[in-house]
Amino acid sequence: MSSRPIGDYALLSDCRSAALVSTEGSVDWLCLPRFDSPAVFGRLLDEAAGHWTIRPCGTSRVTRRYVPESLVLETTFHTPSGTVMLLDALAMGHRERGHALGASSPGVLLRRITCTSGSVAVETSFAPRPEFGLVHPVLSAVRGGLSAYGGAQRLVLSTPLPLRIDGSTARGETVLKAGKRIEFALSSLPAWGDAEPDPWPGGRINHRLNDTVKGWRSWTRIHQGYQGPWRDEVAHSGRVLQGLSFTPTGAIVAAATTSLPESIGADRNWDYRYTWVRDASFTLQALSTSACEKEKATYFGFLAQAAATQLERGANLQVIYGIGGERDLSERTLPHLSGWRGSTPVRTGNDAWRQHQLDVYGELLDAAHQTHPRTEWFAPPTRSFLLQAAETAARRWREPDQGIWELRGPSRHFLYSKLMCWVALDRAIDLAPALGATPTQVTAWRHTRQHIRRAIEDEGWNPHLGAFTQAFGSSELDASALMLPLVGFLPGDDPRIRTTVAAIASKLTDARGHVRRYLRDDFASEEGAFLLCTFWLAHALALIDEVPRAREVFETALSCANEVGLLAEEISPTTGEALGNYPQAFSHIGLINAARAIGHAERARRNS
Template identity: 80%
Template sequence: MLETTFRTPSGTAVLLDPLVMGRRERGHALGKSSPGVVLRQITCTSGSMAVETTLAPRPEYGLIRPAMSAVRGGLSANGGSQRLTLSAPLPLRIDGSTAHDGTERQAGQRLDFALSSTVIGGEAAPEPWPGRRIRRRLKDTMNGWRSWTQIHQGYRGPWQKEVSHSGRVLQALTFTPTGAIVAAATTSLPECIGADRNWDYRYTWVRDASFTLQALSTSACEKEKAAYFGFLAQAAATQLDRGVDLLIMFGIGSERDLSERTLTHLSGWRGSTPVRTGNDAWRQRQLDVYGELLDAAHRTHPRDRWFEQPVRTFLLQEAETAARRWNEPDQGIWEVRGPSRHFLTPSSCAESRSTAPSTLASGPP
């Protein structure tokens, strides 16, 4: 749950932004049945605060400007394949595909909002939530996160608070149905404002796996660690017996084709273009991922148990493929976009440092 404090000459307000969890989800069940509702609560904690509310939904990366209409307790926005329902404690003025309102809150007063999404033609449009339900679900979600934290306190040592927080961040980046953990929940945020290294990081990189699994072990997240490795093993299975390269990354549902496209109609964050979805790094050959996945298996599997036969067969294929192909050219850990080459032979190390195009890497930060 993200908490932001605003301070102005007239007063102070605290904003809470959680993605609501399923009712009474606790511990390892956290996220199993999330209804896909974002809550927003702003509370004036001292003095007075002017609050402006704007809803400007732009589905499909801004290609659609939905039709908006007032409903009892909020707004409905319909466009493309989605229907959005906003639960709001005050009426908003509709201007085309945008809605606005301005109000002032005194100390102790709050505003509660909820935004839900449903597929048009599927389930019925949800009714807006009343304020008491929003507050109840917000509290329930907070208790769910606290329960998850309480059972992941096995680490004792330096930076204990930071380690615990890191475990929560990894849990928040996890797609619960498959166990996949994304590198980041964003796309096209630049490494430098105005630059073009604006990559889509909403995928799982095999190279990250051993580091992530190590972090999960440190944070005492054993079940999450097993689920993550299970996802990787299933996503990568059947590739090697077909003689193809082991993919370096996967979608959260084990998707393999992550073809990249540029959204030319968007200006990017602070003018940083291009805006991209997908990541063509999935097409690259990076031979280190064989070792990364083997290391992930080493870090994950209990020492006193055998691997199941399908996983065992796959890992044997991995080791044999790595032994056969380790000296072939590839794109390297820097994910340079261009022809395969040798990066780490003695004769090319100095050359690669001076000539590798630093603006073309596309892996996670």
């Protein structure tokens, strides 16, 4: 059973896959060659599922940071005899710069430990366990390192350090004096090919580490359009979103991990290494704030292509896709893994792909609305697809569904789902010329949009609570009602919005100031507060012109980031520690969008 705090980890990315590195210099999560591949190192979910540690022998004090303007990790170990610095990165393609970042990443993990003062004994423990720990590979010495055979992959570890092999684990120690360093590289090959190992000499590793830093910095420097409050945090969150992007398609994973629980010991452990249509409009707003215009277009193109043919044959629009556009994400459990802090089952795949969620039509059309110039027509396939999405939202908005939180129970008439059907028609009306919509279609959309508005205002409003609620006729609050002003359904100065925001702030906020999604089922009392919802509250407070309070809530959420600026999905209401899959794209998206909204509100105040 793994018990290390989730917030103890830092993210590495090559815009194709991800690794998580602990403060002890241990890579406890690495999936190759894609985010959704089986883990090579999986100690995050079970102590026996593999790791690769490089660290000083004995005790040390640790500080760490990302090399400025990058996702290259620098961990410094302070020991009684001296100091060593460990540099970790997933290599980018040679001389990849700017928008090309990740286009030809080789899938190689680079590590270098350098003694910066004194003399320090260091050790490494290399225990690959491919396929989530099912494979214990055969290790053998090769020129310039060692090779690991087993399963579908052949791993090659390049290093000049002599290693002792003990079964499927290799270990080594040495003493480094000031100015001395050791380089490591881990690459993979198909297990059944004729390719020979290609050891990476130290010079090549150093060159690619430096080149990877330059690649990240070049990406950062063309994405510096945001000038509002929390500029550094917004820029870093933009890099995290880029780090969670799968460059070959433009997809963005919800998180780098699977099965980190929403509630410790419960069974709400899902695989987040896929892309959700639900996230689309929020993601595109965040990318726009971070000046990621090319990334916006690529991401929308991926969503449109992945979903395009489903509406043509009358199927439900899927809510989640694989990062290569895959549709069948059937769930299975991995019973040999004990889970993080005993939270089982550990799952791969995600059966949310089978759910019916009406909000996806609004999120797609809002995404199109954010990315497409009004004066240009969409390409014919995309135009046809978006027209079908608008027509489907108009036809099906009265149906019940599973809602934004993908509740695995009976379908209901969730307010958020109706709201996003309203968004679908609202954006389609504005896009009508680009869509080639007929006057008859636009008239029908306007009529249905008004019907949806009346239904939300009449059936979604609870006069006894003085708030919009989770579902029609419900007395349960839900943080997703904060989206009413965020998508422009009602203005911030509407009294119903003000009282809804006040009710959520009062009833769904825990003692630490973080906002829960809802309080309606047996799990909700145990699960953590959602950082996205906390940022939504800050965003909504800015829209209702409660700017000092918005700043306070924003800072409360921001304080949940670890020392390298990463945010989890949830925060435990009792301990304040990170919960859920990590790092969570939605949390960083919420940060970016709330910061922008607060900045706009502050400028409006100054100019009034």
